[in-house]
Amino acid sequence: MATTDTSHLRIAIIGGGLAGATLANALIQIPRLEIQVYEAAPTFSERGAAVALGPNALQALHEILGSGKDDLMKRAGAVPLNSVRSVIGSGPNAGKIVFESSDPEPGIVVHRASLLSELVGQLPKTVLHANKKLAAINLKSDTAAMEVVFEDGTIADFDAVIGADGIFGRVRSFVLGDDADRYDASPAGFWDCRTLVPFEKAKTVLGSELFEIDRQYGWAGDGGYILHDVLANRTTVHCVISAVEPSPTRDRKRPLNREILTQTLNKWLDGPIAKGIIELFLEQDDLDGYSQWEHKETPTYVNGTICVIGDAAHATTPWQGAGAAMAFEDAMILQALLSHATSSKDIKLAFSAFDALRRPRCQRIIDSSRGTGVILCGRDANAGLDPEKLLEALAPRWDFIEGLDMVAHKEEALRIFAEAKMG
Ligand SMILES: Cc1cc2nc3c(=O)[nH]c(=O)nc-3n(C[C@H](O)[C@H](O)[C@H](O)COP(=O)(O)OP(=O)(O)OC[C@H]3O[C@@H](n4cnc5c(N)ncnc54)[C@H](O)[C@@H]3O)c2cc1C
Structure with a gap:
């Protein structure tokens, strides 16, 4: 009844x-x-x-779980997103910082x-x-x-x-x-692929200067975006390559290889991050890219x-x-x-x-x-890969x-x- x-x-x-x-x-x-x-x-x-949770996500969880939220996050191995650095990854401004934030009320990555x-x-x-x-x-x-x-x-x-x-x-x-x-x-017009890499391996391949502190790096570049985050008490690094999808497809998942990754990041290869990230991804056995879909x-x-x-x-x-x-x-x-x-x-x-x-x-x-x-x-069209204009837009x-x-x-x-x- x-x-x-x-x-x-x-x-x-x-x-x-x-x-x-x-x-x-x-x-x-x-x-x-x-x-x-x-x-x-x-x-x-x-x-x-990994999933990154900003202040709104954490406040909503706090409203639901009360003080139990902090214990839950601790048990799940969440780490604070203390510092985020956004950098240009390709072109004449490669390596220039767009912004750097250390939030007094940081989100977390888990x-x-x-x-x-x-x-x-x-x-x-x-x-x-x-x-x-x-x-x-x-x-x-x-x-x-x-x-x-x-x-x-x-x-x-x-x-x-x-x-x-x-x-x-x-x-x-x-x-x-x-x-x-x-x-x-x-389809929203982008695809991405993700991998988890042992911390020491990422540090060796990408350069130890990127891992002096637990910092999320986001690299904005021509037709793509690269992100890496330190997770799980500095044992793991979460790496993402995202890119504009040349022609949106109904096929959400597709296998990736060196040729596709190199072609995707071809304007990035002289810059500070692309070659290393490609090497880290190619260590993965089944390397797949996924179209990003959304409810319009x-x-x-x-x-x-x-x-x-x-x-x-x-x-x-x-x-x-x-x-x-x-x-x-x-x-x-x-x-x-x-x-x-x-x-x-x-x-x-x-x-x-x-x-x-x-x-x-x-x-x-x-x-x-x-x-x-x-x-x-x-x-x-306005910001392109100009660090100051990107900051203004973002x-x-x-x-x-x-x-x-x-x-x-x-x-x-x-x-x-x-x-x-x-x-
Ligand atoms: C690559 C990527 C990165 C992301 N990063 C972030 C991030 O950093 N921060 C953030 O906030 N969000 C992020 N998101 C989004 C976030 O992960 C999702 O919004 C969230 O996980 C959605 O959870 P859900 O439970 O709604 O859906 P799902 O996780 O899809 O869960 C749906 C569940 O329903 C089950 N199910 C399906 N059909 C049936 C059925 N007929 N009967 C019974 N069960 C069924 C499925 O098996 C599944 O377990 C990301 C998403 C993606 C794809």
């Missing part, structure tokens, strides 16, 4: 990535909610390298798999269901409940479904209905008591390091709203308030992130992302919810 009064409400979270696991940590604190998390993969695990494992590890095993791939969501005609159908043929009833099932998730189609294909993710437009994140969060709602390019941060903000807002929901009707109003508040911000971040990629790859771009006051954001969500309730 769907719930129409103040008894407990059953919520299915589809997807156990960073968005789903964070949301589960948020909602499990609300005694009225019974949550279950369903993950299609055989285990709750993350592939990929290994994605470790972060997910810590988030999942503090949830009761009874709410975690691996190997459960969502197939369909059916509305039940006699009640407000929904039937959640999995590919293994099992079915469970819920009062609400939250899709945290990633960029190609299934729940999005139950939110957008017949129009869903129109709003599928599409999404008319709603919500359909009644179904909603999407994280990459399922607003997948973005990684240029402003904001994808996971948006997922944490989503979880924080849903925690605030759903702690005031006592019926299926309230859940609808809460989801609707979530959509009204979150969609404009997330779409603005998606658009800004793509534009930042253009600038960092030296393709901004400096203000993070303010609206990192400067959001999370407490005020929650209050705004609750104001929209209360107004809707008053009707």
Whole structure:
């Protein structure tokens, strides 16, 4: 039976990535909610390298987990992003510094798999269901409940479904209905590849002067961008090569080799970084590049008591390091709203308030992130690879992302919810 009064409400979270696991940590604190998390993969695990989390991501996590956030980050091996240096990587200005920052309120860098494992590890095993791939969501005609159908043929009833099932998730189609294909993710015009390298190896190949302190380096150059970060107590270096995609392709993944990397960075080869980075990448066995895809437009994140969060709602390019941060903000807002929901009707109003508040911000971040990629790859018509002009173009771009006051954001969500309730 769907719930129409103040008894407990059953919520299915589809997807156990960073968005789903964070949301589960948020909602499990609300005694009225019974949550279950369903993950299609055989285990709750993350592939990929590091994730950088700025002040907004950390504040959202703090709002969700309280002081437990710091312990969690410590266990996950997070290191502060104390210092960032942006440098020109190709052309006549190669080696010149664009900006250097040592933030009084630094972000952090953390290994994605470790972060997910810590988030999942503090949830009761009874709410975690691996190997459960969502197939369909059916509305039940006699009640407000929904039937959640999995590919293994099992079915469970819920009062609400939250899709945290990633960029190609299934729940999005139950939110957008017949129009869903129109709003599928599409190529953003860049690709990237990533690798983790032992610290000593990176220091030898790239030069010890780049590793005197734990500093993130970003190299902006002709048609591309190179980044390296020190991780995990100076044992590992995370390296990224990103580049403009000459012709966007529907094929997201492609094998890379020396010829492709050299061709991509051909205007960089006389500069201080490209040759060394290419050597580090070529040590990797299966070297693949991935197209960056994004949601260019999404008319709603919500359909009644179904909603999407994280990459399922607003997948973005990684240029402003904001994808996971948006997922944490989503979880924080849903925690605030759903702690005031006592019926299926309230859940609808809460989801609707979530959509009204979150969609404009997330779409603005998606658009800004793509534009930042253009600038960092030296393709901004005005800035080019001029260090001073680059600084001018880049400096203000993070303010609206990192400067959001999370407490005020929650209050705004609750104001929209209360107004809707008053009707
Ligand atoms: C290369 C790269 C670098 C990035 N760097 C940063 C960064 O520095 N900072 C930052 O903030 N963000 C960054 N991001 C973005 C960030 O990693 C993502 O926004 C975030 O991980 C998304 O998490 P998610 O849980 O929404 O999606 P996912 O991680 O995709 O998780 C979705 C989960 O749902 C499961 N699933 C899918 N379909 C089903 C189904 N039918 N049934 C059940 N389960 C299903 C999947 O198996 C998966 O486990 C980066 C992203 C990329 C690609």
